[in-house]
Amino acid sequence: MFTPSLKLNPNLFADTIERVPTRFGFGDGLVLAGKKNTRVVALCADLTASTKMDGFAKAFPERFIQMGIGEQSMASVASGLAAAGKIPFFASYAMFSPGRNWEQIRTTICYNNVNAKVVGAHAGVSVGPDGGTHQAIEDIALMRVIPHMTVVVPCDAHEAHRATLALAEYNGPAYLRLTREPTPLMTTSDTPFAIGKAQIFFEPKRGVKKTIGIIGAGPVLYEALLTAKDLEGEGIGVSVMNLATIKPLDEEAVLSFAKAHKALVTVEEHQIAGGLGSTIAEYLSSVYPMHIVRIGVRDAFGQSGTQKELIAHYGMDKESIKREIRNVK
Amino acid sequence: MKPLTDDNVRDLTERARAIRESIIDMLLSAGSGHTAGPLGMADIFALMYFHVLRHKPKDPLWSARDRVILSNGHICPVLYATMAHAGYFPVQELTTLRAFGSRLQGHPHREWLPGIETSSGPLGSGLSQAIGMALAERMDRGRASDTYFYVFMGDGELDAGQVWEAVMLAGKERLANILVIIDRNNIQIDGYTWDVMPLEPLYEKWESFNWQVQEVDGHNFEAMNDAIGKAQSAYGMPSVIIAHTIPGKGVDGFEKDYTWHGKPPNKEEATRALEELRTLGGKIAED
Numbered sequence: 001m002f003t004p005s006l007k008l009n010p011n012l013f014a015d016t017i018e019r020v021p022t023r024f025g026f027g028d029g030l031v032l033a034g035k036k037n038t039r040v041v042a043l044c045a046d047l048t049a050s051t052k053m054d055g056f057a058k059a060f061p062e063r064f065i066q067m068g069i070g071e072q073s074m075a076s077v078a079s080g081l082a083a084a085g086k087i088p089f090f091a092s093y094a095m096f097s098p099g100r101n102w103e104q105i106r107t108t109i110c111y112n113n114v115n116a117k118v119v120g121a122h123a124g125v126s127v128g129p130d131g132g133t134h135q136a137i138e139d140i141a142l143m144r145v146i147p148h149m150t151v152v153v154p155c156d157a158h159e160a161h162r163a164t165l166a167l168a169e170y171n172g173p174a175y176l177r178l179t180r181e182p183t184p185l186m187t188t189s190d191t192p193f194a195i196g197k198a199q200i201f202f203e204p205k206r207g208v209k210k211t212i213g214i215i216g217a218g219p220v221l222y223e224a225l226l227t228a229k230d231l232e233g234e235g236i237g238v239s240v241m242n243l244a245t246i247k248p249l250d251e252e253a254v255l256s257f258a259k260a261h262k263a264l265v266t267v268e269e270h271q272i273a274g275g276l277g278s279t280i281a282e283y284l285s286s287v288y289p290m291h292i293v294r295i296g297v298r299d300a301f302g303q304s305g306t307q308k309e310l311i312a313h314y315g316m317d318k319e320s321i322k323r324e325i326r327n328v329k
Numbered sequence: 330m331k332p333l334t335d336d337n338v339r340d341l342t343e344r345a346r347a348i349r350e351s352i353i354d355m356l357l358s359a360g361s362g363h364t365a366g367p368l369g370m371a372d373i374f375a376l377m378y379f380h381v382l383r384h385k386p387k388d389p390l391w392s393a394r395d396r397v398i399l400s401n402g403h404i405c406p407v408l409y410a411t412m413a414h415a416g417y418f419p420v421q422e423l424t425t426l427r428a429f430g431s432r433l434q435g436h437p438h439r440e441w442l443p444g445i446e447t448s449s450g451p452l453g454s455g456l457s458q459a460i461g462m463a464l465a466e467r468m469d470r471g472r473a474s475d476t477y478f479y480v481f482m483g484d485g486e487l488d489a490g491q492v493w494e495a496v497m498l499a500g501k502e503r504l505a506n507i508l509v510i511i512d513r514n515n516i517q518i519d520g521y522t523w524d525v526m527p528l529e530p531l532y533e534k535w536e537s538f539n540w541q542v543q544e545v546d547g548h549n550f551e552a553m554n555d556a557i558g559k560a561q562s563a564y565g566m567p568s569v570i571i572a573h574t575i576p577g578k579g580v581d582g583f584e585k586d587y588t589w590h591g592k593p594p595n596k597e598e599a600t601r602a603l604e605e606l607r608t609l610g611g612k613i614a615e616d
Contacts, residue, residue, distance in 0.1 A: 041465075062468060063468060065464060067494075068494075068497070068498070070491075072490070072491040073454075073457040073460075073494035073495045076458045076461065076491070076495070077458070077461040079447070080447075080458035080459060080462040080465070081462070082461070083439075083447065083461070083462060084461065084462045084465030086468070103451055104454055104457075107450070107454065108448070111448050112439050112447060
């Protein structure tokens with residue numbers, strides 16, 4: 001059953017569930033953040049419409065900077081803006097930012113410790129037909145390893161909206177990871193959100209013993225929820241935690257979630273090295289060693305295909321997750 | 330820009346000499362660091378901090394200050410030495426350069442030393458940051474103010490692609506209060522710039538990106554001062570001064586030798602260098 005206080009989408013398991021890309025939630029959120037605070041500014045590297053920064057650029061042209069295809073300079077210009085008191089959000093595809101400008105993000109933003117936000121759109125294999133060159137599946141690892149950096153991976157458009165507003169108010173470097181394709185709205189506009197807070201979306205109904213805990217982030221969390229629902233019907237108790245903030249890790253929530261289950265499964269649209277699964281494994285290995293199955297891309301590049309085909313091929317769909325859970329002794 | 334009097338020039342010459350002495354002291358006690366660039370830039374830094382800049386050394390975060398963005402962070406010994414001589418922090422602290430716990434990190438750290446506008450070291454990102462600062466200032470005022478954003482860059486640094494992304498952007502945004510000074514000393518780590526990566530025609534490169542360009546003798550105080558004045562009054566475009574300098578300037582054995590780019594003098598070399606600086610190359614007797 002769903003956690004009532006989170007006010008999740010009551011139609012979550014319906015076939016007719018509404019699907020909206022997470023980047024749309026960011027775009028609307030940025031306009032609102034810009035209305036609330038004139039210090040919010042935006043930069044984009046020639047991808048204004050597809051990163052959904054176009055709303056902000058139209059509403060506040062004097063606070064929007066078109067960088068052209070120059071992601072390295074964009075990160076450093078954002079650093080300068082932040083040093084001068086602005087709250088810059090700079091966007092491109094995740095493959096290019098933070099993919100191409102990692103050192104500029106490290107030195108000019110994180111080492112300087114300034115209030116700039118990296119927005120990486122079209123992350124993951126789900127960007128689909130563009131193929132492996134455009135599928136960022138290393139970005140979480142790249143960002144979370146840098147000191148001072150906060151890493152947020154929203155599960156749907158509503159959460160992306162709230163995360164954008166929260167990041168505009170949070171003072172410090174941050175990475176917001178977005179995706180291209182329309183994906184299910186698991187939350188509602190009433191679902192609470194706080195940076196650094198994990199949320200248990202789903203727990204088995206009374207009478208079904210909690211056995212497996214799934215921790216996930218991003219739209220692929222929906223596959224985890226479908227898995228939990230199906231397995232509940234088979235008498236296997238599966239809980240699902242939404243870990244939207246991968247850094248800083250909500251250690252308290254993760255530890256108590258771990259203790260409540262026999263084994264954990266992590267799900268992310270990312271390499272299994274260095275991402276969410278690694279974060280959980282690193283933390284629990286020292287405080288509460290247990291069996292953890294990490295689901296994600298296994299040291300491979302992406303390729304062209306549909307979102308559905310690719311999520312299945314790389315083992316992140318409901319059927320793959322079920323298979324992994326059944327293999328847990 | 331106020332023209333320089335003969336007294337000013339004498340004063341700046343003495344300050345540059347003292348800064349060079351400090352640089353040698355610092356590098357000797359650190360046991361590592363860069364020698365050629367800092368010595369070559371001592372005249373320009375003396376001119377900046379003792380004549381050009383609008384700043385308050387005792388109030389390094391004064392909101393109306395001009396900004397100095399050191400993009401080629403490895404020449405920080407000249408920045409630290411000049412700042413100390415200008416009163417930002419005690420001169421005695423200079424010999425903590427590169428030591429554990431020192432505010433004078435091997436490459437500058439914005440959060441550690443007040444008066445440092447941005448951390449730098451990895452080359453090519455200073456101009457972008459200055460552009461961000463200048464854009465923020467223009468957004469706040471609705472127009473550019475008379476605050477200047479002085480960006481110091483090395484010539485070898487111009488190999489980096491990010492530099493040209495930023496050069497394009499500053500030209501596009503017509504940021505007239507951005508003023509770049511390039512240390513054109515013709516050396517970089519692996520050798521002479523014309524061997525490693527030819528930059529010429531450098532003047533024309535910048536000009537074609539819609540910048541005002543000047544080429545000046547970086548050791549001539551009057552010429553540099555005039556060039557800065559002309560750059561400040563550039564209309565509707567950013568300015569660059571290609572300052573021709575002699576790497577290792579002031580110490581005979583260090584001059585124009587690229588092997589001095591990234592190494593410090595040893596005890597014997599430092600002693601000789603200090604003697605040379607104190608006597609202006611034997612022209613005056615040491616006290």
